[in-house]
Amino acid sequence: MEVIDPRTTEERNWAMFCHLAALAGYIIPFGNIIGPLIIWVLKREESSFVDFHGKAAVNFQISMTLYLILAAMLIILLIGIFMLIALGVLNLILVIIASVRANSGEYFEYPLSIRFIQ
Numbered sequence: 715m716e717v718i719d720p721r722t723t724e725e726r727n728w729a730m731f732c733h734l735a736a737l738a739g740y741i742i743p744f745g746n747i748i749g750p751l752i753i754w755v756l757k758r759e760e761s762s763f764v765d766f767h768g769k770a771a772v773n774f775q776i777s778m779t780l781y782l783i784l785a786a787m788l789i790i791l792l793i794g795i796f797m798l799i800a801l802g803v804l805n806l807i808l809v810i811i812a813s814v815r816a817n818s819g820e821y822f823e824y825p826l827s828i829r830f831i832q
Contacts, residue, residue, distance in 0.1 A: 721763050721819050728757045729767035729816035736775050736809050746775045746805075767816050769831045774812075774824035778805050781826070 732750045739746025754768025781801055788794030808824055815822040 721761075725761045725763045726817050726819055728753065728761070728764045730813045732757075732764065732768045732771040733809050733813040733816055736771055736805075739775070739805075744779070747772065747779060750775055763819075766821060767812070770822065770824055770827065771812070773830050774808070774827040776830050777824075777826060777828045780828075 732753045735749030735753050736746045738749040742748070750768060750771035754765070754772055758765040758768055778801060782798065785794045785797035785801055788797060812822045812824065
């Protein structure tokens with residue numbers, strides 16, 4: 715039996731783009747926050763699904779930025795180097811998982827995310 719998703723393909727795509735835009739942070743400083751923030755601000759009123767995923771993406775990327783700053787300060791103790799690598803890999807994996815879930819019409823909550831935007 716096939717389950718029909720009530721969300722449109724466009725909604726699912728924009729929700730996915732909210733998460734994928736965070737990958738800009740690997741190229742542009744603070745692109746991980748700016749990318750999802752721009753998409754969320756432009757599309758949040760058109761769909762509650764996109765609004766949910768946009769908030770989740772922005773909150774997670776702000777949280778990751780704070781964790782990365784903390785890890786950078788801990789480089790003096792050498793543990794920061796391992797934390798930076800682990801956080802970078804974790805960010806990439808979770809963004810991919812969230813993107814796939816959003817594109818399939820599911821809601822996804824990031825672990826370790828601080829809810830700055832309600």
